[in-house]
Amino acid sequence: MSVVGPINVQNTAGARIQLSSGEWCDDYIMGWGSCLLGHDSPVIKHSISKALERGFLQQYETDEHRLLSEKFCAVVPCAEKLRLVNSGLEATMYATRIARAVTGKRIIIKFEGHFHGLNDSLTWNVDSSPRSGEVLAGGELERLSGTVGIPNEFGSLTVAVSWNDLQAVEHAFEKYKDDVAGVILEPVALNLGCIKPDEGFLQELRALTTRHGALLIFDEVLTGFRANIGGAQKDFAVTPDIAAFGKAFGCGMPIAGIAGKAEYMDVIAPRGPVQISGTNTGRYLSVSAALAAIDHLQDGAVHRHVAALESQLKSGLRDVFDKHRIPCHIDGYGGRIGVHIGTSERPRTMKEIEGFYPIDFAQKLFYLLSCEYNLYGFLMPLGYCPEPVTLSAAHTAEMIADACERLDSALKRIPFHGK
Structure with missing residues (x-):
């Protein structure tokens, strides 16, 4: 074998x-x-079977969509509103788009080894990069793409620093003053083999981003719903401005979401100018499964x-x-x-x-x-x-x-x- x-x-x-x-x-x-409840969870199987009785309902909203949003926002600290997407890659990509739209700034700070999906603006200094980046002045890291096919120009909009290096983050804010739109991170660095933040590190990031007018973005694609119903932000008592969810959100079904404060989420069309859409976004089968999963995890x-x-x-x-x-x-x-x-x-x-x-x-x-x-x-x-x-x-x-x-x-x- x-x-x-x-x-x-x-x-x-x-x-x-x-x-x-x-x-x-x-x-x-x-x-x-993603399969928090197992490969063949009766909870998920039953929700899908019941949903199929009504057809696929592609591109239509239902009472289940509303209930999912209400229950999600009731348990996730940062979530005043929720927008559904299909994957963690989309969720993090759109989260950075929201940050840039809200702030009018360009630069996103990320951490070496943190993986946010294979989108062009965030696939830098990850495990698939050809080597570890050289440490530059102030703790900033040499930009290294995680895949061929991404022009170097994308790297100019992403600044990578080492996880738990607060001084490097502070230096990046000073170097790129008035142009940092947000900081994105895994609140627990599971893509580094589960490395938790230093004591007070997340709180300091919260304070830094607030002081500099940037958005704090938690990538909870891996941490969300794994340890509790509210995510790592609940465990660490740090509320980001925007958070991305996936994986255990659907417990095996393809669904992801962007959640955040209403003032930031309202830049998304049709209320605002930021376009976020897709033919398979918010598919009824996945919504039914995610709703059943949240109900099952509540106790x-x-x-x-x-x-x-x-x-x-x-x-x-x-x-x-x-x-x-x-x-x-x-x-x-x-x-x-x-x-x-x-x-x-x-x-x-x-x-x-x-x-x-x-x-x-x-x-x-x-x-x-x-x-x-x-x-x-x-x-x-x-x-x-x-x-x-x-x-x-x-x-x-x-x-x-x-x-x-x-x-x-x-x-x-x-x-x-x-x-």
Whole structure:
């Protein structure tokens, strides 16, 4: 069996996938975090079945659209209004468009390693960039595109700095005075392997953006609805001006949203001049699923279950790595757990991770876990850091214990070596 590289999946159930070979694997990717309720959640399946009785209702608004907006805005702190889109990429792209329209400014500040979708203005200094950017004066980073096909001119409108580097943000505001439209960030840097902000960092960003007349934009595509019904902004008690949501918003169905303060959201047409639309935007099937998901998550039972599994897995992983005397920093948020092999200290930036993460060892371990231990996506390495292990409501305590046992067995077969 091989679950490394291109694979064909013929079936899914709960937190497991079945390969075309017929073998079943425990899934620790879960739709890159979108399948919070599992691959075949009865909640989502029932909502879709009921919706189909009324047709596809493409491009029509319904009572469910209104209810979804009302319930979303009731639980997300920044959300006075909600506009639906199809993907996280669209949500972050439109969020920056709103920031530029509201402020009349051009520059967007982002953080190295934070991924906001493959749109032209934000795909800079990410994991697919050819190398880590050089640190320039004041902490600004050399602009490096994450893909070919984006003209360098787009980079002139995006300023990248290191995560948790407040001085670099302050310097950028001074250097590009009166031209910074907004700051966009993952409130928890899950694309860096789950690196949380320094104490007070988000609060300082809130104060800086307010002082300079720029918008604070939270990319909650990965964090939204994972740990609680209100997003990371609720956990950290910092309210952004605009936030982008996706992934667990639809629990497997394609939907995303831009939410924010009414004064900023009202620049969107038809009230304002900012164009945001699409043929598949706000499709009834996806709206029905998202509404059912919010209703199901309201009582907190799912989040408590996932939090308990996260705690169990973090503890089990620490025990296994300690047993094999492998340095490892482990942290999690909303059932997504970053395992930073190679250090016992909490990393703060992408460059720190690049300096210690033993990519060769991590790749060998991942290959073994995938091909011989039936763990799909468990401890997956990216180019410079770990992809978080993703849990769902469909995982069980028995699955977590079993995964730790399989990891222990695999580590007996691969000698650890650092970078």
